[in-house]
Amino acid sequence: MAEPRRKLRDRSLFQLTKVRYLEFVREPEAMFWVFVFPVLLTAGLGLAFRSRPPEQSIVGVIEAARTDSLAASLARDDRLQVRRLDAEAAEQGLRTGTIAVLVIPTDSGVLYRYDDTRPEARIARQLVDDALQRGAGRVDAIAVQEEKVRERGSRYIDFLLPGLIGMNLMGTGIWGIGFAIVDHRRKKLLKRLIATPMSRAEYLLAFMLSRFGWLVLEVGVLLAFGVFVFGVPLRGSLLTFAFVCILAGFAFGGLGLLIAARPRTIEAASGLMNLVMMPMWVFSGVFFNAKNFPDAMQPFVQALPLTAVVDSLRSIMLEGTSFASLSTEFAIILTWTVATFVVALKIFRWK
Numbered sequence: 001m002a003e004p005r006r007k008l009r010d011r012s013l014f015q016l017t018k019v020r021y022l023e024f025v026r027e028p029e030a031m032f033w034v035f036v037f038p039v040l041l042t043a044g045l046g047l048a049f050r051s052r053p054p055e056q057s058i059v060g061v062i063e064a065a066r067t068d069s070l071a072a073s074l075a076r077d078d079r080l081q082v083r084r085l086d087a088e089a090a091e092q093g094l095r096t097g098t099i100a101v102l103v104i105p106t107d108s109g110v111l112y113r114y115d116d117t118r119p120e121a122r123i124a125r126q127l128v129d130d131a132l133q134r135g136a137g138r139v140d141a142i143a144v145q146e147e148k149v150r151e152r153g154s155r156y157i158d159f160l161l162p163g164l165i166g167m168n169l170m171g172t173g174i175w176g177i178g179f180a181i182v183d184h185r186r187k188k189l190l191k192r193l194i195a196t197p198m199s200r201a202e203y204l205l206a207f208m209l210s211r212f213g214w215l216v217l218e219v220g221v222l223l224a225f226g227v228f229v230f231g232v233p234l235r236g237s238l239l240t241f242a243f244v245c246i247l248a249g250f251a252f253g254g255l256g257l258l259i260a261a262r263p264r265t266i267e268a269a270s271g272l273m274n275l276v277m278m279p280m281w282v283f284s285g286v287f288f289n290a291k292n293f294p295d296a297m298q299p300f301v302q303a304l305p306l307t308a309v310v311d312s313l314r315s316i317m318l319e320g321t322s323f324a325s326l327s328t329e330f331a332i333i334l335t336w337t338v339a340t341f342v343v344a345l346k347i348f349r350w351k
Contacts, residue, residue, distance in 0.1 A: 039225050056081040057124035060090050060099040073135025100124035152233045153318045161226040162313035163286035173252025181260035182269040215249045236316035240323045247333045248309040254340030261348040280306035308332040
């Protein structure tokens with residue numbers, strides 16, 4: 001008798017997982033947010049922060065007797081763009097910010113006019129002074145050489161892509177699972193499932209399992225786009241990278257289950273999801289380094305599951321970090337996975 005019941009339960013788990021796949025495919029909005037939106041976001045930010053030559057600082061020089069020599073000295077520095085202006089146009093340029101520094105020839109030298117609250121103006125002032133002093137014959141005490149190095153891994157898109165992959169894993173795990181469960185409860189579909197031989201654990205596990213079929217596609221598409229379009233490096237093991245993504249899928253799926261364990265309305269679930277995800281969007285280092293936050297906040301920041309996921313993916317892709325070196329991050333992700341699933345299983349209600 002026990003054997004047929006076990007087979008029935010196995011079949012129930014298979015059917016539930018299959019239903020989750022079909023529900024997802026039939027939602028065009030879900031397909032857009034999982035596959036299309038991350039690629040568009042990566043493309044937009046990758047183009048906005050692409051590698052490009054240093055921008056020139058625009059410098060205004062008042063027309064006067066010594067303007068020719070000053071303009072010639074400034075023009076030798078390719079980081080500066082020189083504009084010869086009369087007094088009225090110069091004042092207009094300072095007011096509107098179209099010039100960073102205004103150079104005014106005086107009897108004893110030059111006068112710099114600029115807004116010292118603008119970082120670009122302070123930098124331009126240093127460049128201008130250096131160019132004019134060199135033009136006047138200043139000799140550096142130390143001979144300097146430079147070698148320009150442009151390695152993949154140092155660009156913003158290289159830093160950004162692992163963060164976007166982690167953010168996508170979190171979003172689809174929490175929103176995709178949480179909304180589906182609450183929607184079933186709202187439509188009273190869960191009440192019908194109480195009468196079946198299916199257990200609570202099987203129902204929740206089916207949601208977790210259905211995530212991994214899509215996980216391969218959503219991560220694969222985004223990773224391939226970044227690697228082949230923007231040349232983002234993948235220096236570490238692909239197996240280690242895949243393992244982190246699987247762990248992340250479980251962790252964020254567990255969070256989605258926990259959030260959806262009790263709410264009866266989409267509005268309530270949405271509020272809880274935003275409450276959980278917002279701190280991770282801000283603190284977990286998706287768009288900038290999480291270590292920028294004060295030391296007092298670091299224990300909280302490092303304990304977040306998205307921080308561990310993003311740090312792991314970034315280390316694997318950019319530094320080639322090995323599996324064994326990520327034990328701390330793995331422990332954090334596994335702790336969240338087990339804790340959320342156990343608590344979700346305990347407090348989950350059908351009605």
